[in-house]
Amino acid sequence: MDYNILQAIRFGHNQIIFSTPKERLSDKSELGQSYLHYAAESGHDSIVRYLINVFERDSEGMTPLHWAATEGKYLACNTIIQSAAKAELTLSASNTVSSLVNAVTRDGETSVFLAAIKGSVQTLNILVQHGASVSNQNKQGDTPLHVSILNGNWDCINKLVQSGANPNIENINGKSPIQLWEQCPLSQTHQYLFHNRDDLIQIINRLQQTIQEKDSIIETLNQNSGANKHVQVQAAVPEPPPKSFIDSDKLESIIKDINNLESTLSNLKRKINNNNNNDS
16 A cells, blocks of 8 residues: 555545545555555544445454544544445345444444544444444453443443343353442442333332431421520520430531432432433
């Protein structure tokens, strides 16, 4: 392959590419990669459109979409998919948008898997919008959700879960995403990620009951406090407050608990609303 052409692709020098004879642009590397593969990786949309042959694979089984997803080049991904949609009208039944977005490499990796490794939620959005599966396993049995959790990428984790990723698929080491999640620091702030709607409603009801109980305790403490103050004003000689007198530390602790519970409650309700919106 021509080094100057590769550099022009890398830095987006369109005119050099457009003025290069087409036959020179058909060369491939020793690994079977075409100039289109490199253009997709570089993310230069206009060059991708010029070179487009979306179903072409290199020796590793990677299409231009795989290469673009590997680098998180979501605009190039969109261009490739749109070109595939146009080509679908004239090509064989095996060359479709669905076959492209779900194509696997020799290692069993889909474009969704590669986008998850990169941590590009924009790329995931585009792929999912066009029917990409979110639970395919590679040769090690890992799914996109496995790698997103291992990488600690909340945006990708949340997108995959909202798109229906299966958290119970085990890899060759017997580890499922939900098991990895239990060891992930993010689980401390998003502990209800894998609960379904009915589970969340039950949790919300329990939290609301707990908040009401704590509110009742505060009200009782405040009432006792007011009564004790009244008694002290009437007494000629102030007496030490009885044990029922309000404990400020205890009150602060209860209020803090309520604030935490209300925050959790708000997050749970938001999650249910998001689930309802996704279902509609």
